[in-house]
Amino acid sequence: MPTFILYTNTRHSSEVIDDIHTHANQILSSVIGKSSDFVLTLVNPDLSMKFGRNNEPCAYVEIKNVGSLDSDQTTAISRKICHLIHTELGIEINKTYIEFQESSRHLWGWNGKTFAK
Numbered sequence: 001m002p003t004f005i006l007y008t009n010t011r012h013s014s015e016v017i018d019d020i021h022t023h024a025n026q027i028l029s030s031v032i033g034k035s036s037d038f039v040l041t042l043v044n045p046d047l048s049m050k051f052g053r054n055n056e057p058c059a060y061v062e063i064k065n066v067g068s069l070d071s072d073q074t075t076a077i078s079r080k081i082c083h084l085i086h087t088e089l090g091i092e093i094n095k096t097y098i099e100f101q102e103s104s105r106h107l108w109g110w111n112g113k114t115f116a117k
Contacts, residue, residue: 001108001115002028003040003064004081009049010057010089017043020088027080031073032065051095058095059085065101066108066115074100 004024021041029036051058061081063069069077077100082093106116 001038001066001110002032002034003042003062004028005042005044005062005064006059006085007044007047007049007061008057008059008085008089008091009047009055010059010091011046012089016088017045020084023084023088024081027077027084028063031076031080032069051097056095057089057091059089059091059097061085061096061098063098063100064103066103066105068102069100 004027006020006024020043024041025036025039028034028039049058049060063074063077063081078098081098082096085091085096086093104116106114108115
């Protein structure tokens with residue numbers, strides 16, 4: 001149910017990308033309190049992106065979740081994800097936007113049904 005989607009204008013090795021998948025999964029699982037088996041991670045590198053008017057490394061992250069995310073959770077996720085992106089990709093934390101999205105259970109499908117039923 002928790003989903004991490006990263007868009008960035010940087011290019012890195014498959015090992016770095018795998019590390020991002022692993023650590024993003026761990027962050028969402030631990031902060032939101034859901035099984036890591038249900039965390040989906042997507043990394044979209046080497047995109048045409050600009051933060052402001054320059055071509056410096058930057059990132060946009062979407063965090064999606066079935067159910068609510070409280071302020072403490074979004075603050076913890078923001079801090080940890082920005083640290084991960086800075087450590088792994090060298091992107092300054094002031095060049096990363098994170099959008100959080102909450103969804104009702106009936107708006108997420110899985111296994112031929114929704115999470116509402």
